[in-house]
Amino acid sequence: MPLHIREVTKENWRAVAELSVSKQQLHFIESNAYSLAESQYEKKWISVGLYDEDTLVGYAMFGASSQERQSAWLDRFMIDHHYQGNGYAKRFLPILVERMQREYSCRKIYLSLHPDNALAQKLYESFGFYLNGEVDTSGPVFGVVMVLDIC
Numbered sequence: 001m002p003l004h005i006r007e008v009t010k011e012n013w014r015a016v017a018e019l020s021v022s023k024q025q026l027h028f029i030e031s032n033a034y035s036l037a038e039s040q041y042e043k044k045w046i047s048v049g050l051y052d053e054d055t056l057v058g059y060a061m062f063g064a065s066s067q068e069r070q071s072a073w074l075d076r077f078m079i080d081h082h083y084q085g086n087g088y089a090k091r092f093l094p095i096l097v098e099r100m101q102r103e104y105s106c107r108k109i110y111l112s113l114h115p116d117n118a119l120a121q122k123l124y125e126s127f128g129f130y131l132n133g134e135v136d137t138s139g140p141v142f143g144v145v146m147v148l149d150i151c
Contacts, residue, residue, distance in 0.1 A: 003052055003088075003091055008059075012056065016056065017036055019078065038061070046061065046103075057088050058088060064106070070106050070107040072108075074111040110145060114142075130148075
């Protein structure tokens with residue numbers, strides 16, 4: 001099984017918590033430990049490890065936004081600094097979008113990112129996400145909101 005996602009469980013949560021972005025990226029995203037705690041106490045979030053075969057290379061957290069809006073949030077998406085630059089983000093993003101579509105029958109996927117995170121914005125734009133003019137102030141790291149329209 002090449003690239004795949006696995007739910008975070010009592011068997012792998014410590015390894016997921018230990019993943020980290022580079023020092024230069026730390027102010028762009030919450031720690032995985034914070035996100036894991038959030039997904040335990042706010043049950044709308046699903047935490048998943050991103051695996052290449054049996055190697056844990058990243059983490060994501062997503063959840064339904066609203067059934068009326070038929071939307072979902074990709075709230076966290078990160079590749080560990082040891083594995084960045086190998087194309088994992090580009091290869092995992094479609095897997096996550098497909099999973100979210102299947103799970104929530106969503107027509108829109110939202111995410112927010114730090115306004116200075118130009119590399120992430122470029123990645124998301126290459127998949128069809130666009131800035132919608134909103135600002136997300138709900139967490140410890142504020143961000144600009146992007147949306148992907150799914151036809």
